[in-house]
Amino acid sequence: MRQRLSSEPDRYRGRRRVPAPPRSRYAAVVTTAFVGAGLVALGAAALPDAKGVSPSVLDELKQASITSEDAALRADSADRASRDRVETKGSSVQDAWLLPLKNYEFTTPYGMHSDKLHTGVDLVAAEGTPYVAVHAGTVTKAGWSGGYGYTVIVKHADGSEAIYGHSSALTVQEGQQVKAGDQLGLVGNTGHSYGAHLHLELHVNGKPKDPVPYLQDRGVDIKMQIEALYNDVSAS
Known part of the structure; x- marks a missing residue:
């Protein structure tokens, strides 16, 4: 073995030798590394990589x-x-065919009374109660009409007409288009009237018809105050 000469430079002179870690510490470092690698692998496996699905x-x-x-x-x-x-x-x-009023009293029906034909029905309600159109149409009369007092007449598309008499006030004008349920006026006691009520007539081909069966055929029972909305019916 060759001996180092004292004249040769000592490469380690002036340097401190780092001691090797003890075996227990070395084991901990290695174990930590393996655990970290395992966590990385698990995280990678959790990612939605299409190639591995x-x-x-x-x-x-x-x-x-x-x-x-x-x-x-x-x-x-x-x-x-x-x-x-x-x-x-x-x-x-x-x-649609609707009731002209709510919460009224059905009194005088259509027919002969005191040797005279009562050409409509009478519905008693408090004066000033609003009433509405029973069917859509055009207002052909809105004003005073003799014994009917203040009156509204609405002509329907099939040619039939509804007459509303004895009003205290009117809320439509002649020529106005109305739908079923639109307000026409207020119940009154004008003309030849015995008290506040709405007189309702229905005319077909210019002649009065009994409103009770006519409206019943269209889903409205004016005596029982029942109406069926949006009935698609043909005029008779």
């Missing part, structure tokens, strides 16, 4: 997407159908 899982995800789209389409179709139903119902408002 099972084909069956991809099929399930694809099917779920298709199902979601189908549900959205069905919901949109249902919404459109609902809007169509509302529009259809709205269009049938022109066919």
